[in-house]
Amino acid sequence: xxxxxxxxxxxxxxxxxxxxxxxxxxxxxxxxxxxxxxxxxxxxxxxxxxxxxxxxxxxxxxxxxxxxxxxxxxxxxxxxxxxxxxxxxxxxxxxxxxxxxxxxxxxxxxxxxxxxxxxxxxxxxxxxxxxxxxxxxxxxxxxxxxxxxxxxxxxxxxxxxxxxxxxxxxxxxxxxxxxxxxxxxxxxxxxxxxxxxxxxxxxxxxxxxxxxxxxxxxxxxxxxxxxxxxxxxxxxxxxxxxxxxxxxxxxxxxxxxxxxxxxxxxxxxxxxxxx
Amino acid sequence: xxxxxxxxxxxxxxxxxxxxxxxxxxxxxxxxxxxxxxxxxxxxxxxxxxxxxxxxxxxxxxxxxxxxxxxxxxxxxxxxxxxxxxxxxxxxxxxxxxxxxxxxxxxxxxxxxxxxxxxxxxxxxxxxxxxxxxxxxxxxxxxxxxxxxxxxxxxxxxxxxxxxxxxxxxxxxxxxxxxxxxxxxxxxxxxxxxxxxxxxxxxxxxxxxxxxxxxxxxxxxxxxxxxxxxxxxxxxxxxxxxxxxxxxxxxxxxxxxxxxxxxxxxx
Numbered sequence: 001x002x003x004x005x006x007x008x009x010x011x012x013x014x015x016x017x018x019x020x021x022x023x024x025x026x027x028x029x030x031x032x033x034x035x036x037x038x039x040x041x042x043x044x045x046x047x048x049x050x051x052x053x054x055x056x057x058x059x060x061x062x063x064x065x066x067x068x069x070x071x072x073x074x075x076x077x078x079x080x081x082x083x084x085x086x087x088x089x090x091x092x093x094x095x096x097x098x099x100x101x102x103x104x105x106x107x108x109x110x111x112x113x114x115x116x117x118x119x120x121x122x123x124x125x126x127x128x129x130x131x132x133x134x135x136x137x138x139x140x141x142x143x144x145x146x147x148x149x150x151x152x153x154x155x156x157x158x159x160x161x162x163x164x165x166x167x168x169x170x171x172x173x174x175x176x177x178x179x180x181x182x183x184x185x186x187x188x189x190x191x192x193x194x195x196x197x198x199x200x201x202x203x204x205x206x207x208x209x210x211x212x213x214x215x216x217x218x219x220x221x222x223x224x225x226x227x228x229x230x231x232x233x234x235x236x237x238x239x240x241x242x243x244x245x246x247x248x249x250x251x252x253x254x255x256x257x258x259x260x261x262x263x264x265x266x267x268x269x270x271x272x273x274x275x
Numbered sequence: 276x277x278x279x280x281x282x283x284x285x286x287x288x289x290x291x292x293x294x295x296x297x298x299x300x301x302x303x304x305x306x307x308x309x310x311x312x313x314x315x316x317x318x319x320x321x322x323x324x325x326x327x328x329x330x331x332x333x334x335x336x337x338x339x340x341x342x343x344x345x346x347x348x349x350x351x352x353x354x355x356x357x358x359x360x361x362x363x364x365x366x367x368x369x370x371x372x373x374x375x376x377x378x379x380x381x382x383x384x385x386x387x388x389x390x391x392x393x394x395x396x397x398x399x400x401x402x403x404x405x406x407x408x409x410x411x412x413x414x415x416x417x418x419x420x421x422x423x424x425x426x427x428x429x430x431x432x433x434x435x436x437x438x439x440x441x442x443x444x445x446x447x448x449x450x451x452x453x454x455x456x457x458x459x460x461x462x463x464x465x466x467x468x469x470x471x472x473x474x475x476x477x478x479x480x481x482x483x484x485x486x487x488x489x490x491x492x493x494x495x496x497x498x499x500x501x502x503x504x505x506x507x508x509x510x511x512x513x514x515x516x517x518x519x520x521x522x523x524x525x526x527x528x529x530x531x532x533x534x535x536x537x538x539x540x541x542x
Contacts (some may be wrong), residue, residue, distance in 0.1 A: 008451070012366035016359040016382055017285055023419040025395025067277030082295055085288050088421065098536050099527065100299050101503055106523045107303060107482035110500045115302025117508060118309055118319050125305070125319060155299060167525055167541045209387075219482055223504055228334040233391050240395050241487065248398070253392050254278050260389060 005059060008238050009057070030222040032257075035250035045253035057235050057252060062263035064232035065259075066217040067271065075210050076203060083202075089172040105159035111221045116152040117143065142224070156220060157213060160243065168202030168224060169195070192230040201271060208267035212260050303520050310513035317508045323532075328514040338515050341499040345479050348410060348495065352417040354479040357471035359418065360425025367426075368433040368458075369441070379426075381424060386423040392422070395485035401488070408488040414496075417478040424477065425470030430537065432466030469533040476526050480519070 038044035051057055077130060086097050102114060119126045120142035127141055128134055135147045142148030161219065180190035218233035225231065230238075240249035310328055312321030332338050340433045363382055367375055380476045385393065397416050401408040442457045458516075482497040489498050496519070530539050 009366040009370040009372050010527045012513075013372075013378060016363040017353075019359060019380075019386070019415065020382060020419055020422075023397070023415040024393065027393055027400045027416075028388070029396075030400045030403070031396035046400055068406040078295070081291055086289060092293070095536070096486070097295070097541070100296050102527060102536060102540060103297050103520075103523065105302065106476050106480070106527060107520055108482060108500075109517075110482045110504065111306060111519055112302045114500065114504055114512065114516055115305045118305050118317060118502065119301065152302075155302065158295075158299070163540050170541060187284060189385065212387065212389060216391050218391065219486075219501070233389075234421065236391060236395065237486075239397065246395075249395060253395050255392045256389065257392050260387075260392075264387060 004219050007185050008245075025148050030177075031250050031253055033246055035254045039248065047247045050248060051251055052257065056230075057232075057239075058191050060235045061232040061252075061255065063146075063216045063229065066154070066222075066229065067146060068211050069154050070156060071150050071214045072207050072211045074150070075157045075161045076207050078154070079158060079165050080199070080203070080207060081164040082158075083162050084191075084199075086166055086176065087172075101159045104155060109156065109217075109219050111157065112182045113152065113220045116148075116155075116220070117223055120148050120152070144224075144226050144228055146225070146229060149229070149231075151223050152224045153214060153217065156217070157210045160213060164206030164209060165199060165202040168205075170197050172198045204267055206245050208263050211263055215259065239254060292321045294322035301303040302405070307517045307520065308511050309511055310517045312510060314510070317366065317510055317513060326418050328510040331511045332514040332518070335511075336495065337503075338499055338511075341494050341496045344410070344494065345496040348413055348417060349475045349479040351414050352421060353471040353475040355414065355418040356425050357396040357467055360422040360470060360474075361429050363422070364426040364433065364466075365459060365463065368430055369438070383423045385420045390420065390481075391487075394484045395491035397484065397489045407490050408451060408493060411491060413485065413488050413493065415419065416484050417474075417481065420481075420484075421474035421477050424473045425467070428473070428534065429463050429466040432463055432534065436462045465534050467529055469539055472526055472529055473539075479522070495516075 022049045029087055035047055036043055036045065051061075073257065074206075082097070086094050089097070118124060122139065122141035124141060127139065132142075133139055142151065142256070174196050176198075177190045180194045185193065215231075216233050218231060219239055221229075221231040222237075222249050233256070236252045236256065237247050239245045239252065243249075308321050309317050309319050311326065312319075313323030313327075314321070342386075366372065372378065390502035393416060397412060398408060401412045405412075440452060440462075441458050446453050449457070467488055480497060481495075482501055485493075485495045485498050486501065494502075496515070498533055500512055502514060503509065527536070530536060533539075
């Protein structure tokens with residue numbers, strides 16, 4: 001390689017790298033620093049201590065964790081058969097389902113949440129669904145309930161899970177299933193023993209993405225759940241913008257960051273041992 | 276010999292398709308439906324028919340100014356993101372760079388970091404340096420979070436190219452300028468365009484970063500809708516929201532034309 005071709009990739013990469021330094025590395029490090037900085041400028045863990053002492057914020061964190069797990073499990077349980085169906089469907093049905101999944105994905109979260117607010121009120125269409133009153137334990141509607149938050153959130157999360165799993169399941173050759181069935185396995189058995197194990201990398205990737213998005217979302221929970229059932233990201237938002245208590249907001253964001261990194265690293269590990 | 280699919284699985288598939296379609300599209304249908312009712316109070320199913328909310332949405336400054344801002348931020352973000360993301364993707368796909376895996380992971384990392392963490396960091400850095408956030412802060416952060424999408428679409432297109440065409444151009448003495456203008460960029464074009472449209476969509480729809488950085492002078496369209504939702508849900512918000520959904524439909528059609536939804540979203 002001569003001098004010029006060595007410079008070329010560097011020149012191409014530099015602008016994006018510099019912008020990331022300014023608009024990504026700087027803000028994230030500033031937030032990390034802020035969480036451990038005392039008003040005098042020294043090092044302190046007071047903000048974290050406050051988080052563990054505060055019932056309200058800690059409760060919001062637990063709620064986010066609980067809702068995150070529930071939403072991830074339900075999302076994957078819907079996404080699995082759906083992606084399998086999409087991968088084996090005719091190209092017409094596949095395109096239809098792809099649009100059904102992608103249109104909401106590309107629509108602003110405020111618009112989708114707005115739709116759910118209309119549907120979930122006490123007189124909304126959803127209370128007319130049989131069994132709705134059992135789900136929310138009353139006739140007050142879905143607003144202000146965890147069930148309502150999860151129903152609205154899973155609609156936001158499902159596209160991410162479907163697209164993660166679809167990529168993997170589309171790569172599984174139908175001949176494998178045919179082989180299993182020719183060798184005497186039933187339809188369900190071939191799904192359980194052949195397709196599902198091969199789909200595992202997609203499930204793991206999809207689940208970790210969905211969980212991370214779930215615990216860090218706050219616009220849908222804010223409008224559907226409201227102030228009675230705050231989630232962690234919501235208390236971060238309120239502390240940062242309304243209470244202007246930035247160090248405390250930063251400490252909470254760092255906890256969220258740490259949790260998210262833990263999940264991502266675990267996923268990467270899992271992917272490596274499988275691969 | 277292929278054995279048939281059991282009846283139970285077929286019935287289940289039909290039910291699943293219907294349920295998922297209703298579930299995914301219902302919130303959008305409800306918003307569109309509520310926007311054409313004649314009742315001032317938002318109802319679904321709509322009562323009567325009226326387009327007056329669209330007239331109201333298109334004539335009041337409540338939405339027009341935010342719309343103009345969102346459009347500007349979206350277009351500048353799309354252009355910046357397309358230029359920077361394409362350049363990076365072209366470097367990573369066409370050269371053997373030491374540590375290219377790490378560089379790629381670094382440039383893609385805004386994709387996995389929750390936007391709320393970036394948003395709060397951006398707000399604090401902005402207030403420490405320039406005071407109230409301005410439109411350029413928003414554009415920088417939007418560009419950072421959309422570069423990964425451009426890189427993905429451009430990388431996807433470049434992976435299927437014939438590398439020897441560029442080699443031939445080089446051997447035959449084409450200048451760097453001509454090499455990019457006549458060989459590399461035309462090949463990458465569908466990926467660049469798809470990435471740019473997608474970047475525009477993300478910027479135009481973003482509510483999280485825009486919410487943290489909002490000031491009275493810096494209110495994007497999603498934030499205007501967010502503000503209305505806090506107080507009332509009038510049919511005018513529904514009209515504005517419906518127009519946003521229609522814009523998304525147009526963008527999806529463009530993406531489908533450019534590189535196909537399947538190739539765009541399913542890796």
